[in-house]
Amino acid sequence: MDMSESSGEDKPRRRQRYSGRHPKHFKEKYKEHAIDAHPELLAHLRAKGKTPAGAHIPILMEEVLAALKPAAGEIAADCTIGYGGHAAQFMRRIGPGGKLVGFDVDGAELERTRKRLEVLETPMSLHRSNFAGIAGVMNKEGLNGFDIIFADLGVSSMQIDNPGRGMSYKHDGPLDMRMDDRRKRTAADLLNTLSERELAEALWELADEPDHLAIAHAIVGRRVVETFANTAQLVALIFDVKGLTEKDLKQQRRSNPGLPHPAARTFQALRMLVNDELGSLKELLRVAPYCLRPGGRIGIISFHSGEDRLVKHAFANGLCEGLYRAAADEVIVPQRSEIMSNPRSASAKFRWARK
Numbered sequence: 494m495d496m497s498e499s500s501g502e503d504k505p506r507r508r509q510r511y512s513g514r515h516p517k518h519f520k521e522k523y524k525e526h527a528i529d530a531h532p533e534l535l536a537h538l539r540a541k542g543k544t545p546a547g548a549h550i551p552i553l554m555e556e557v558l559a560a561l562k563p564a565a566g567e568i569a570a571d572c573t574i575g576y577g578g579h580a581a582q583f584m585r586r587i588g589p590g591g592k593l594v595g596f597d598v599d600g601a602e603l604e605r606t607r608k609r610l611e612v613l614e615t616p617m618s619l620h621r622s623n624f625a626g627i628a629g630v631m632n633k634e635g636l637n638g639f640d641i642i643f644a645d646l647g648v649s650s651m652q653i654d655n656p657g658r659g660m661s662y663k664h665d666g667p668l669d670m671r672m673d674d675r676r677k678r679t680a681a682d683l684l685n686t687l688s689e690r691e692l693a694e695a696l697w698e699l700a701d702e703p704d705h706l707a708i709a710h711a712i713v714g715r716r717v718v719e720t721f722a723n724t725a726q727l728v729a730l731i732f733d734v735k736g737l738t739e740k741d742l743k744q745q746r747r748s749n750p751g752l753p754h755p756a757a758r759t760f761q762a763l764r765m766l767v768n769d770e771l772g773s774l775k776e777l778l779r780v781a782p783y784c785l786r787p788g789g790r791i792g793i794i795s796f797h798s799g800e801d802r803l804v805k806h807a808f809a810n811g812l813c814e815g816l817y818r819a820a821a822d823e824v825i826v827p828q829r830s831e832i833m834s835n836p837r838s839a840s841a842k843f844r845w846a847r848k
């Protein structure tokens with residue numbers, strides 16, 4: 494049985510087979526994949542600052558609600574519905590007289606989220622669509638605008654934790670990294686075909702990787718002898734280039750527990766390239782003012798300095814051009830308590846604007 498497919502209803506009748514006392518691998522963590530049925534496990538994991546496998550903890554929830562103020566009867570677009578954490582809170586506030594229009598490019602997760610949100614009273618319409626196409630979806634829905642447009646950029650915990658998606662340097666898996674499996678090119682395709690210069694530019698521009706030139710050079714040299722297929726190959730190459738071993742990293746982390754993994758920047762850059770994340774964001778920011786009703790609010794959470802810069806400038810320019818009437822003065826970031834209970838929130842940056 495594929496545990497990533499499991500839900501509360503299709504709970505396994507027998508204990509899953511795994512070695513040791515506790516499941517270690519993503520697919521074996523069957524209780525975490527049906528976390529709503531195991532509140533004690535959820536509390537235990539949250540206390541340790543962990544996210545259950547197959548779930549996602551919404552980030553900056555209170556700050557988002559305070560800025561976007563969803564009200565009864567409003568129409569909200571959640572551009573990145575993911576696990577539905579933010580969407581569920583919007584739906585509770587807009588109530589049965591409002592409507593939630595949700596977007597996600599990840600078909601499998603979208604269907605699981607649909608089931609999770611269907612129990613709420615608010616009418617909902619979910620689209621397997623890139624949020625860059627928000628204007629088209631709005632027209633298809635027969636709407637003249639949204640009261641709220643919200644995006645929580647990047648990947649969900651479900652995507653990053655699932656070794657089969659190839660987004661994490663922590664587990665070996667296929668070098669895929671596509672959020673949308675209808676996209677043609679995987680991370681392996683890019684590693685095996687892009688020029689050294691294109692690779693170096695991506696590593697620098699999308700992740701500020703200081704060893705971008707050396708990593709790009711090593712990738713192009715390695716692929717002559719072996720095709721890139723798995724995450725472990727790329728991780729090993731990065732350790733080589735940086736002159737590090739797993740043992741060195743463990744030792745360094747004893748004195749500096751927050752030290753990023755040497756492959757973190759390369760994985761981020763590749764994922765952003767595979768999914769054209771900056772291209773989609775630019776298009777959303779371009780069309781959003783025309784998809785908001787007067788008084789409508791837009792809010793965007795980003796996790797990358799390049800994305801935050803785009804959001805900041807789009808809102809500031811929109812204010813100058815009269816497309817928006819107000820915008821957040823300062824970037825909003827998580828409080829220390831949120832970072833402690835959900836370390837994945839650490840790099841989040843939230844900005845909003847009002848039409």
Ligand SMILES: C[S@@+](CC[C@H](N)C(=O)[O-])C[C@H]1O[C@@H](n2cnc3c(N)ncnc32)[C@H](O)[C@@H]1O
Nearest residue numbers: 551573575576577578579597598623624645773
């Ligand atoms: C960080 S998660 C959102 C989590 C969600 N806010 C929650 O609380 O559960 C981002 C989601 O957006 C989706 N996504 C990323 N880029 C997208 C795009 N351009 N268009 C539509 N969905 C996108 C991803 O597939 C992922 O499911």
